[in-house]
Each structure stands twice: as C-alpha cells, then as structure tokens.
Amino acid sequence: MTAGEFPIRSLPLWRQRVQRWRTSLSWTRLGLFGVIILMIIVFSLVNPNFYSAVNMRNVSRQIAILGIASCGQTMVILSGGFDLSVGMAVGFISVVSSLVMSDYGLWPGMLSGLATGLGVGLVNGFMVAKARLPPFIATLATFSAARGLALIISGGLPITDMPPEFSFLGAGQILTLPLPAVIAALVFIGCAVIMKKTRFGRYVYAIGGNEEAALYSGVPVTRCKLRVWALHGLLVGLAAVVLTSRAVSGHATLGEGLELESIAATVIGGTALGRGRGGIFNTFLGVLAMGLLTNGLNLLNVSTYYQMVLIGIIIAGAVYVDQARHRQS
C-alpha cells in the first residue's frame, strides 16, 4: 500500500536549502538591495559629499530613531496589528520623562520614559488582545489620548531644564559611531534574534499568518499579542528618550509623524500588513532606504514637500511589486 504518496521528487538537503533561500529572495532581498546600492551610486555621483564618513554618520544618526520605532512596529504588524499611536506616544513619553528628569535626575527620567512606553504599549495591547478592538481603532484612540495628555502635562511648552549629561545619549559617540545608531543596531539584532530564534517569535508569525489556527494549535494568542505590544511600547519608549536627548528638550509634538514613517519603512521593507510575512531584516533595509533617500535628496536641496510625495509613491510601488510577485508564485 502506498498511503498518502504525493508524487514529488525528494531533493537532497543542500538543494532544499538553496531552494529555501531562493524563495525567501523576495523583492526586498534583491530588489530593495539593488535600489539601495543604486541610490548610493547615484547620490555619490551627483554630490561627492554624500559618500563621506561624516555624512554616513549623519544618516545613521538620523535613521536610528526611526529604526528603533520601526522594529516594534514590524513585530506588531507581523502579529496582524499595526500602531497608529507611535508619534503621539513619543511626544507623551518625551514630556513625562523630561519632567521626571528635571525633578529627579537622569536615570529616573530615562527609566520613567521606558516605563511610560511600556505602559502605552500595554494599553494598546489590552485593547487589541483582550477587548478585541481593531488595531486601527485602538491605536487611534491612544493617538488622541496620548496627544491630549502630553499637552495637558506640558502645557504645550518645551521642557528644557534637564541634566547636561543627558545629551550624551543623542549626541555621544562610541568608537566614532553615533550612540543612537549603536542603540538602534542592538535593537535590530535583538529583535531579529527574538523573531527568528524564540518560541515567542514563532508564535507572533503564526498569529499573523492564521490566528485561528494558532489558537487551535495551543498557542497562547492573547498573551503573545499582549507581549508583542508591550515590547513594541518599550521600544517606542526607548526611541522617545533618545529623541528627547537629541532634541535637548521634551516636547508634546516630538515624534509627530513617526507612526506613518515607521509603517512606511516596514512596508517598503516588504513586510505585508496582516499576513505575517516579512521580518526585522526587511525593515532594516526599509529604514536604510528611507534614510538614504531623505539624506540624498536633502543634499540635492529637494524640498521636504517633494520628498513626502515621493515616499508616498514608493510605498504604493513597493507594495504593488511585492503583491505582484506573490501572485506569480
């Protein structure tokens, strides 16, 4: 009896690995890589300053905060959600942590920033995972509430009386590398390991791919979702504290637009909304591409307004290309 014989050739192990690697070569790993290299070449040719150590350091400093926030956003998107509240949460966290810092000193201030981020993440997570609100609605509510709270607490004024050593976080260097970029790199590596190597990461993908199947397979769906939102919140807190240090002031409007930028970077990287496809490395490329583009266009004196239009076109184009590739297969 040949039970359940599905007539497919069995390939040797190394061929399987090659095949697996090839199937993972989505538009991100080839297309986006190509685009990034092309951008570097073009911008370097047009403006020699672009390909200088100073400028590259600038780029890395500029994209660090977007990178940290996008890591969290990516994990949330992989789990089937997305977060509209990032920008306003950053403003709120910035105000809270700088007020605490001006009263109680450097470390309590920074830790309160992380704690506030965690709290905002837990609130979002509770609404999405427990109360089963759609992520759009839940984070829209947080968006509004966080903005209001930030303005109430700060009175709409910037908070500047912070310890001078706090500026090291945003402006400092480690072995000539900007500290924010080092932090972002560690966050990227940490998140990539969590998503690839741990049971939690596997569950996040499973929930994003098929929440019901995950539930029936015994995956603790609610707990996993809460955790992913909490982790995301913690990273938003980190991004907010670093950004506050870079700005040398706490302000309610700090980080405005970061929610859309982080979703854009994630999507450009090739992580699909609501399908559990993509990953942290994809987002790294997405953030890098956005950073290089912005920087290169700034050097060419292209106005920010035109850049916004261009980013919009790129988002639509990236998703279109990605979907077309998936329809083919």
Added chain:
Amino acid sequence: MQQSSVTGEVAIMRSGVPLIQMRGITKAFGAVQALRGADLKLWPNEVLGLVGDNAAGKSTLMKTLTGVHHLDSGEIFFEGRPVVFRSPRDSRACGIEMIYQNLALAQNLDVVANVFLGREQTWSPIPGLPLKWLDERRMETGTRHLLEQLRINITSVRTNVERMSGGQQQAVAIARAVAFQARVVIMDEPTASLAVKEVGKVLDLIKHLRHTGVSVILISHRLQDVFTVADRIMVFRSGQTVADKMVSEITMDEVVKHIVGAPAQELSALASGR
C-alpha cells in the same frame, strides 16, 4: 448496538469500552439549539463517518468534543472515564486532535513550523539561563521522520505551506495531528477543496492511520469518500443522531434519506431527478 452482522475482526474490537462515548449532548447558541441530545460512540481502530446536512450540528458536536465549545448538558467518556474538556489543550492531552476545515495551518510558516506549532522543541544556548531557542534541527529531523512514517512524500519540509497543493497541505495537517501520540483524529471535510486526483491519496492516508492504531472521525459531504474509508456511518440531523450503521449495512440512498429526513416516496422523486 449494531454488532450482529459484522466481521469477526470488527466484532472483537467492538467489545469492551469504547474509546470515546458522548451521551445526550446539548448545546445552544443564543436561541439556536445546535445540539439536542446527541450521542456518539467511537471504538479503537475505527474510521467513523459523520454525515449530515449543513448546520446539522456535526462540527458543533466535534467542537464540544475538542473543548472549543463547552456543552450545556450531557456527558463525555474517554476510555470509560468521564472527562470535561475546557479547551483544545485538555482534549489534546487525551490524544484527541482535530483538523479544522481551512484553518488547520499557518500559511506563512513552513512544514516544520506547522507540524510543531504550539509544541516547539527548544534548547538552551546558555545553560542555567531561562533563555530558550528553537531547536530547528531536531524539529526538522522529527518532521522528516514523521512524514516518512506516514509515507507522505514532500520535497522540502522548509517550504512555506502556502506554496503547496491542497492535498499536500491536508497531508501536512494530518501529519501535524498525529505527530504527538494521537489516539483520535477528527477531520472536518478533509477532501472538500481538493483536486480529484488528490482525494484518493488523502483517503489512503486515513486508511493508513487506522492501520497504525489511530481512530478517525471523518466529517464529510462526499458520501462516496465516507463509503470508501469508513467502517461505520453516523447520520446527524437537527442536532441529533438519527442513524448509526456499519457501512456494510446501509446503502448510500438510505444515508441520503436519513440526511434529508424525507419519506421514501419523496426520496425516490429526488433520486429520479438526479
């Protein structure tokens, strides 16, 4: 019950305690009474075909058996012991696995990840720390071994499930269900969305499962499939068991009659219309 005219082998396995017995199960969703005193018996080494019209309550009955739904009244016995399943985890602990229609697998994960979903094997990269990493190598070997045992031939266990055919996906779902000492596998319409040439392979796989000592409850609209693999057929109508016969004791027409609940004359009119 129907023990008279069966073959010797079947008669032997039918003596003693049934593997699963459900008695007088009722379940209501608001005003809708989905189950009205349903009964079910499943014996070891048996393929039971569960048939009935849409909304007859087959899937609901199975979901009470797996603990997805909580029953309003009635009793479930596993090997003679009364059991209460509050979640799929509980029923799984008894070795009851269900393959849900269309939602068995996470499409974005590969075969290995799906087979081990919810039961991942891990190792500690740093001894003494609670940090645990997925043991991909061990899970991959385990998956290969399992597929080999079930004689399922799949090119790469690292292929995402979404790239596989419906039959292959069903095979993965079945492999996943029996991966951890399953005693009972419940399949909800396993052949409904398959290409014709793949149906036979899934049916062969079901026969093979019984061979290895697993009992199967097969929910299906395709009566020819049920008659091909099942030992016994249970017909379900309006939340109740209306017939329970060995396959050799009942014809397809009689089953249809029980399903629609129509008197014989009307049925012959139906049949002539086909």
